[in-house]
Amino acid sequence: MKLLIDMNLSPRWSNVLAAAGIEAVHWSTLGENNASDLEIMAYAGTNDYIVLTHDLDFSAILAATHGEKPSVVQIRTFDISPDVIGKQIVAALNQMASELEAGALLTVDTNRTRLRVLPLQQKH
Structure with missing residues (x-):
């Protein structure tokens, strides 16, 4: 599993994820700081x-x-510091690894983790 950390998260996430055995790179080391979300998604795909x-x-x-593809992991908490939510993110990544490799949207907040398989389908 390889993670691409978006600009809106601290580069410290790279070290937290690496310590858990997860390969991760912050976008600031790969592309322009003002790159569009579409550009980041294209690069990740x-x-x-996984973004x-x-x-x-x-x-x-x-x-x-x-x-x-690519899979996306969204952190939906007020405090996005890896010191606060890092362990929960690592646990969710490990638990949902096969789904993320296949294509999924994983949303993690302090109360729960939600997974949707890609492509996203509209609910009828």
Whole structure:
């Protein structure tokens, strides 16, 4: 599993994830700081990364495009510090690894973790 950490998260996430045995790179080491979410998603998809973000735009992109990859992990808490939610994120990544490799949207907040398989389908 390889994670691409979005600009809206601290580069410290790289070390927290690496300590848990998860390969991770912060976008600031790969591309422009002002890159669009679409550019980040394209890079992640082409290079087999899972996007870790605090931004709801990535799930909106998946919904609008009916994308099957890349997987997206959304942190939905007020405090997005790896010191506060890092252990919960690592646990969710490990628990949902096979689903994320296949294509999924994983949302993690302090109370629960929700998984949706890609492509996202509209509820009727």
